[in-house]
Amino acid sequence: xxxxxxxxxxxxxxxxxxxxxxxxxxxxxxxxxxxxxxxxxxxxxxxxxxxxxxxxxxxxxxxxxxxxxxxxxxxxxxxxxxxxxxxxxxxxxxxxxxxxxxxxxxxxxxxxxxxxxxxxxxxxxxxxxxxxxxxxxxxxxxxxxxxxxxxxxxxxxxxxxxxxxxxxxxxxxxxxxxxxxxxxxxxxxxxxxxxxxxxxxxxxxxxxxxxxxxxxxxxxxxxxxxxxxxxxxxxxxxxxxxxxxxxxxxxxxxxx
Amino acid sequence: xxxxxxxxxxxxxxxxxxxxxxxxxxxxxxxxxxxxxxxxxxxxxxxxxxxxxxxxxxxxxxxxxxxxxxxxxxxxxxxxxxxxxxxxxxxxxxxxxxxxxxxxxxxxxxxxxxxxxxxxxxxxxxxxxxxxxxxxxxxxxxxxxxxxxxxxxxxxxxxxxxxxxxxxxxxxxxxxxxxxxxxxxxxxxxxxxxxxxxxxxxxxxxxxxxxxxxxxxxxxxxxxxxxxxxxxxxxxxxxxxxxxxxxxxxxxxxxxxxx
Numbered sequence: 127x128x129x130x131x132x133x134x135x136x137x138x139x140x141x142x143x144x145x146x147x148x149x150x151x152x153x154x155x156x157x158x159x160x161x162x163x164x165x166x167x168x169x170x171x172x173x174x175x176x177x178x179x180x181x182x183x184x185x186x187x188x189x190x191x192x193x194x195x196x197x198x199x200x201x202x203x204x205x206x207x208x209x210x211x212x213x214x215x216x217x218x219x220x221x222x223x224x225x226x227x228x229x230x231x232x233x234x235x236x237x238x239x240x241x242x243x244x245x246x247x248x249x250x251x252x253x254x255x256x257x258x259x260x261x262x263x264x265x266x267x268x269x270x271x272x273x274x275x276x277x278x279x280x281x282x283x284x285x286x287x288x289x290x291x292x293x294x295x296x297x298x299x300x301x302x303x304x305x306x307x308x309x310x311x312x313x314x315x316x317x318x319x320x321x322x323x324x325x326x327x328x329x330x331x332x333x334x335x336x337x338x339x340x341x342x343x344x345x346x347x348x349x350x351x352x353x354x355x356x357x358x359x360x361x362x363x364x365x366x367x368x369x370x371x372x373x374x375x376x377x378x379x380x381x382x
Numbered sequence: 383x384x385x386x387x388x389x390x391x392x393x394x395x396x397x398x399x400x401x402x403x404x405x406x407x408x409x410x411x412x413x414x415x416x417x418x419x420x421x422x423x424x425x426x427x428x429x430x431x432x433x434x435x436x437x438x439x440x441x442x443x444x445x446x447x448x449x450x451x452x453x454x455x456x457x458x459x460x461x462x463x464x465x466x467x468x469x470x471x472x473x474x475x476x477x478x479x480x481x482x483x484x485x486x487x488x489x490x491x492x493x494x495x496x497x498x499x500x501x502x503x504x505x506x507x508x509x510x511x512x513x514x515x516x517x518x519x520x521x522x523x524x525x526x527x528x529x530x531x532x533x534x535x536x537x538x539x540x541x542x543x544x545x546x547x548x549x550x551x552x553x554x555x556x557x558x559x560x561x562x563x564x565x566x567x568x569x570x571x572x573x574x575x576x577x578x579x580x581x582x583x584x585x586x587x588x589x590x591x592x593x594x595x596x597x598x599x600x601x602x603x604x605x606x607x608x609x610x611x612x613x614x615x616x617x618x619x620x621x622x623x624x625x626x627x628x629x630x631x632x633x634x635x636x637x638x639x640x641x
Binding site: 187188189206207208209211212213215217219221222223224225232233236237264265266280284 | 535537538540541542543544545546547548551555556559560562635636637
């Protein structure tokens with residue numbers, strides 16, 4: 127597989143496959159996926175509705191294990207969930223019984239970071255996602271967009287090597303979605319991390335990605351890779367933007 | 383807006399209770415029931431005098447405190463045991479396989495059915511009364527803790543694992559808090575059940591307590607005393623439920639949606 131620049135990849139998948147076995151039949155969801163993600167790169171996995179995007183992300187997270195091949199993050203083989211990979215969920219998966227602060231400092235607290243340090247760190251990211259003043263609110267008092275900000279701050283505050291985002295804005299209305307995309311981009315510029323972002327929205331893909339991997343329907347494999355070299359922040363109506371968008375949509379349609 | 387609604391609700395509550403008393407008074411004054419049944423005036427009179435003149439060994443507050451002690455001890459022990467067993471059954475397949483069949487078998491047996499066995503094993507002392515008050519509470523709390531622990535969102539557990547949380551911490555910081563609303567719902571019912579069981583418990587060689595008062599009234603054909611006992615049990619039961627709601631509001635604030 128190609129490596130990007132001189133950097134060694136921080137995420138590597140080697141001939142990864144995932145087949146769900148049941149007594150009567152087997153269901154192959156991911157087939158022979160090999161890919162590399164460089165440090166601080168923003169990679170979008172783009173594919174049709176029910177393809178194995180989320181499964182692929184869960185394999186990198188270690189929430190599921192591959193039935194073939196290997197996944198490496200930062201040189202170590204992934205065999206279980208771990209704090210070097212931060213996940214932002216589509217459903218937000220916030221702890222409903224913790225306040226915003228409690229959620230954001232959950233990871234550092236679990237890993238034994240002392241109270242003062244973790245509070246400062248959590249506060250920094252709460253401010254960065256624009257939630258100052260809501261530290262003591264419970265998630266059920268927040269809007270969808272605000273909840274997802276908490277999810278992002280929580281992942282960041284645990285200081286992971288890579289961020290895995292599973293359609294984080296999938297449930298939001300269009301207006302909030304545009305706003306969140308712009309804010310995520312700004313946040314990522316300020317706090318560079320390696321991001322793998324799953325979406326089925328072509329506009330979102332082109333707006334955020336350094337590189338887009340187009341996935342096929344199940345069994346999922348990488349069909350094509352598209353680099354996005356437009357300057358940031360990108361304009362949705364820019365002809366070059368639209369051209370890339372059309373291209374990835376066509377590529378995606380062909381996979382159906 | 384909200385305040386106005388509260389005032390309206392209060393008015394209805396007071397009116398409803400007033401209607402009840404008027405109905406009671408009417409029946410015991412103008413119908414043949416007056417031969418046998420004491421009216422509200424008599425009952426309330428006895429209720430007031432019982433604060434100063436002892437019935438048996440205590441005045442009414444004494445009886446009340448004795449009953450409350452029995453219920454609270456039985457209820458607390460039952461709640462702790464119920465939470466442990468329920469969460470264990472919900473979180474571990476082994477515990478579920480071992481304890482669930484026994485639990486399901488014992489669950490439908492009402493507390494009153496246990497009286498003879500409890501006396502046989504524990505005598506007629508206080509322990510028997512704690513046990514009888516606790517049995518009903520135990521089944522309720524266990525059942526709720528069990529359902530709560532079964533329905534913990536697996537995504538939250540996965541999320542905690544991703545954040546680097548140890549399995550022990552996941553139990554205390556994710557599983558237990560996730561079940562608290564369910565456990566509290568169980569405790570609400572459990573406390574009422576315990577309080578209702580006080581009558582059964584005080585059938586067992588008791589010399590004091592609200593349940594004993596009712597027993598005593600019934601044995602001596604003093605229906606007024608029975609009714610005083612009923613009113614006290616009713617009022618205190620209502621108060622206990624209200625206290626539980628306040629505690630729940632405090633502890634499960636995250637789970638309460640406000641309009």
